[in-house]
Each structure stands twice: as C-alpha cells, then as structure tokens.
Amino acid sequence: MEITYAIADISAETGLSIDVIRYYERIGLLPAVKRKENGHRAYSKSDLARFTFVTHLKRTQMPLKEIEQYIRYYNEGNIEACYRVLHEHKGSIERQIAELTDSLGILNYKLDNYQQLIQPQE
Amino acid sequence: MEITYAIADISAETGLSIDVIRYYERIGLLPAVKRKENGHRAYSKSDLARFTFVTHLKRTQMPLKEIEQYIRYYNEGNIEACYRVLHEHKGSIERQIAELTDSLGILNYKLDNYQQLIQPQE
DNA sequence: GTAATACCTGAACCTTGGTTAAGGTCAAGC
DNA sequence: GCTTGACCTTAACCAAGGTTCAGGTATTAC
Numbered sequence: 001m002e003i004t005y006a007i008a009d010i011s012a013e014t015g016l017s018i019d020v021i022r023y024y025e026r027i028g029l030l031p032a033v034k035r036k037e038n039g040h041r042a043y044s045k046s047d048l049a050r051f052t053f054v055t056h057l058k059r060t061q062m063p064l065k066e067i068e069q070y071i072r073y074y075n076e077g078n079i080e081a082c083y084r085v086l087h088e089h090k091g092s093i094e095r096q097i098a099e100l101t102d103s104l105g106i107l108n109y110k111l112d113n114y115q116q117l118i119q120p121q122e
Numbered sequence: 123m124e125i126t127y128a129i130a131d132i133s134a135e136t137g138l139s140i141d142v143i144r145y146y147e148r149i150g151l152l153p154a155v156k157r158k159e160n161g162h163r164a165y166s167k168s169d170l171a172r173f174t175f176v177t178h179l180k181r182t183q184m185p186l187k188e189i190e191q192y193i194r195y196y197n198e199g200n201i202e203a204c205y206r207v208l209h210e211h212k213g214s215i216e217r218q219i220a221e222l223t224d225s226l227g228i229l230n231y232k233l234d235n236y237q238q239l240i241q242p243q244e
Numbered sequence: 245g246t247a248a249t250a251c252c253t254g255a256a257c258c259t260t261g262g263t264t265a266a267g268g269t270c271a272a273g274c
Numbered sequence: 275g276c277t278t279g280a281c282c283t284t285a286a287c288c289a290a291g292g293t294t295c296a297g298g299t300a301t302t303a304c
Binding site: 007039040 | 252
C-alpha cells in the first residue's frame with residue numbers, strides 16, 4: 001500500500017498551481033516523477049516533501065536556478081554542497097530581514113508624519 | 123542659487139543606474155522633471171528625496187505600479203490615501219519578515235541535520 | 245451513451261523590470 | 275577643429291517566472 005498523490009493534491013498542499021507544478025518539471029527544477037498506467041503523475045510522500053521544501057525556498061526569494069542547483073546536489077548525494085548552498089542562502093535571508101526591518105523604521109516614521117497631518121487635534 | 127542634480131548624481135545617491143532612472147520616468151513612475159537649456163534633466167533636492175524614498179519602497183518588494191500609485195496620491199495631495207497605502211505596505215513588510223523568520227527556522231533545522239552528516243564525530 | 249472531471253501535451257503568449265543599441269546634441273579641453 | 279564626456283531619444287531586446295490555449299485521453303456519474 002504505497003500512498004501516492006495526484007498533481008491536484010500537491011497543488012493543494014503546497015499552494016502552487018497545477019500549471020506551475022508542471023512548469024517546474026518542464027524547466028527541470030525537479031526531476032520527472034513516476035506515472036500511473038493512464039499517464040497521470042503519481043507523487044510519492046518524499047516528492048511531496050521536496051515540493052514543500054521548494055516552496056519554502058521560493059518564498060525567500062531564492063531564484064529557481066539556485067533551487068534547481070540545490071536539488072541537483074541533493075540528488076548527487078553531495079551533502080557538503082547542499083550545506084554550502086543553504087548556508088549561503090541563510091545569509092541572504094538574514095540580509096533581507098535586516099533590510100526589511102530597516103524599511104519598517106522608515107515607513108513608521110513616514111506614517112507618524114502622516115498621522116499628525118491627518119489628525120492634528122489633541 | 124538653486125541647487126540641481128544631474129542624472130548621474132541621482133544615480134550615485136540612489137544606486138539606481140542612469141538607465142533605470144530614465145526608465146522610471148518613461149513608465150510614469152515619477153513625473154517628468156525640469157530640464158536645463160541644453161535638454162539635460164535638472165533634479166531638485168525634493169526630486170532626489172523622492173527617488174531616495176522610492177528606492178526604499180522598492181527594496182521592500184513593493185511593485186512599481188503600487189509605488190506609482192502612491193506617488194500619484196502624493197501629488198494629488200491625497201494624504202489619507204498615502205497613509206493607507208503605506209500602512210498596508212507596512213503589513214506586507216511585517217508578513218515578509220514573519221515568513222523569512224519562519225524560513226530561517228526551517229533552514230537552521232536542515233543545516234543542523236547536514237552538519238551532523240558531515241561531522242558525525244564528537 | 246453522453247456529460248463532467250481530472251488529467252495529459254506542446255506551443256504560444258504574457259508581465260515585470262529592466263538593458264542595450266543606434267544615432268544625435270552640446271560644452272570643455274587640447 | 276576635433277575629440278572626449280555627459281547627456282539626449284526611440285526602439286529593440288532580454289530574462290525570470292509563469293499563464294493560457296488548443297486539442298486529446300480516461301474514468302466516473304447520471
């Protein structure tokens with residue numbers, strides 16, 4: 001009893017559209033998956049896990065090419081390269097957070113100013 | 123003695139390339155600026171301030187269309203709309219930070235796992 | 245049996261956010 | 275007087291990341 005998922009399941013779990021899932025396969029981001037008799041894609045539990053992780057990376061602005069590279073290292077069993085890629089990406093996320101935090105400060109300053117213009121009473 | 127800035131100055135101050143500055147004007151993101159006798163753009167101090175603010179918004183993933191909308195409200199003197207746009211955007215930045223922080227956690231977990239695989243000793 | 249679903253394919257098309265190219269003006273320096 | 279540098283314009287081009295379309299198969303539901 002091997003559980004498999006249809007493309008619609010993957011879509012529901014990851015929030016990626018069905019078209020995007022096929023698109024990712026097409027550009028080689030993820031290796032092609034097994035098919036059922038009727039030609040429909042049959043995703044395994046670990047395929048789902050991989051898609052889920054990809055969406056995490058994607059949400060942090062990692063370019064698809066880099067994600068693809070990571071997956072390739074992973075499939076090659078090149079653990080050190082995997083580590084390196086994720087480690088570098090961690091730095092990029094930290095920089096993003098710092099930048100956003102900075103922008104938040106600027107934004108709050110502007111918002112304060114507007115607030116005073118809008119409600120100068122009290 | 124009115125100080126004006128050449129396009130190269132704006133580029134140097136904001137980090138935007140000269141081409142991008144002209145591109146932003148072209149798509150209507152910022153209203154066209156005054157010209158000198160020779161046709162060269164002459165930016166004022168407030169033009170510079172606006173470009174600087176735009177780069178802040180841009181770095182937080184605000185789409186150019188939304189930035190444009192904000193600038194339009196600003197020029198109309200529609201302060202409340204300006205406030206509303208920035209306030210919404212603040213929410214978006216906060217969501218981004220939350221998401222990145224979340225991803226950072228997942229990433230650290232993965233990195234830990236890899237670390238143990240790479241250096242299982244001690 | 246026929247309609248509705250759920251999937252399939254390949255190829256064309258789209259949006260965002262620029263970049264590059266080709267050709268021209270003008271002022272300053274040598 | 276001619277080259278260099280900083281600017282100008284219009285228009286074509288580009289890359290990333292999808293989205294849409296047209297046409298086809300297979301299963302299920304009525």
